Amino acid sequence: MRKLWCIIGMMGLALSACTTQQKTQPSTQAQPAYTGPVVEISGAEPRYEPYNPGNMQDYEVNGKRYSIVKNPQNFSQTGLAAWYDSESSGNSRTANGEPFDAYALAAAHPTLPLPSYVRVTNLSNGRQLVVRVNDRGPYTPGRIIDLTRAAADRLNISNNTKVRVDFIQVAPDGTLTGPGTVGTVVAKQSFALPPRPDLSVTGASGDSGAALSSGNGATMVGNSGAAVPAATGSRAGANGALLSADGGAVDQGGAGAQSAGQQTTAPLAATGRFMVQVGAIGDAQRAANWQKDLSNRFSVPGRVSANGNLFRVQLGPFQSRQQAQAQALVQRLQSEAQQQAFITAL
Incomplete structure (x- = not known):
């Protein structure tokens, strides 16, 4: 009888363990779709670009090893940002092999694939911008991204401003997914032109000596x-x-x-x-x-x-x-x- 109760007790423990293990498994249910407001933000227009294989290898700088994020489709990161207007190495080209351009909406990141696109949010003022990551860095503790001067100006970034970086996945057909697309849509820049002044000359008879007013006498x-x-x-x-x-x-x-x-x-x-x-x-x-x-x-x-x-x-x-x-x-x-x-x- 005691043997029977021991067998029953062991079976109960086994079933309990199985139940506990099943509860700790991650949920496979799809996350609910975002239903909040959607706002337009400006910046670089994301387009499909194959990753540069030369920048997909892990590397080491100043004794610290950096592992490339091989699957960044759900990548989000919060930390400090700064801006830079020249290559620290003195080289005029980025890690992706492109000419460095301080006026492009671009950025440097230590571990994201190159090239890629991210949405950067200035957490102090809420400004958001899409930038193209085409360079490596920064290598300062606490700093997660370096922005070009043009991108930093748009976000009103000073050195060591807290930001959030959200990855934007671009499919070959141009479809955008990832955390950088939640709640926002990238819009092409458009700036309204001011009304044109009426510069028609009154009283001019069409002769060759007619003069147009310059406003300053010149x-x-x-x-x-x-x-x-x-x-x-x-x-x-x-x-x-x-x-x-x-x-x-x-x-x-x-x-x-x-x-x-x-x-x-x-x-x-x-x-x-x-x-x-x-x-x-x-x-x-x-x-x-x-x-x-x-x-x-x-x-x-x-x-x-x-x-x-x-x-x-x-x-x-x-x-x-x-x-x-x-x-x-x-x-x-x-x-x-x-x-x-x-x-x-x-």
Whole structure:
């Protein structure tokens, strides 16, 4: 009888152990779908890019070993961020082999695959931005990501600002998943242009001596004898546009330079001129540096146009949308500088 009770007791313990083990297994039930509000955020547009196999190997820096995250589809991380505007090694290229560009919306991370995309949230002000991870670093304890100057400006990041990094998985068909997509959708940048002033000349009879008011008293006489506004230190470009002393196009407020034998008092919009707009930031000097850097890099003049507290960086001008498209500048900006851009009419 005692033997029978021992057998029954052992069977009960075995069943209890099985029940306990089953309870500790992770749940296989799908997580409930997100049903909260969805907001649009700006930044680099995620697109499918195969990982660079040369950056998928674990490595060691300063005696510390870093293991690459091989499957980052659920990767999220909270820590400190900083910004950098040059390679610490002095090399002009990133770990992904691309030219380093302080004005691209990019970042460095020690363990994520290259290239990849993440959503960065500044936890002190709630600002969010999508950046493309194309570099390695940082290697400072507590810091989890280094942002380019352009990305840091958008997020209002100073050194050692607390952020959250959420990975965005991009499928070959362009589908976006992962924690970086929850509650947000990436929108292409679009900045509204200010209303154009009416620069039509009243009282002008169409004679060659008609002058357009510049607003500051400065004028420039065209080939036909008509005067058009001029800026200090400006010169005429090959395509008839006014160029500043540093090569940037001067915002003439709607008055285009006239070609030989032509007379017009129509606003600039009527001439069908176009610019390639790269983006906008809230710092005039950095916008000017950004424009000069892109103008030098792509051999295209440009300008910075103020719109309230934003300073728009634009390249051009082009006489038509077709001319702008023929230059393939938008495609070159995306492929060579990882910078989104669009063509806009003046």
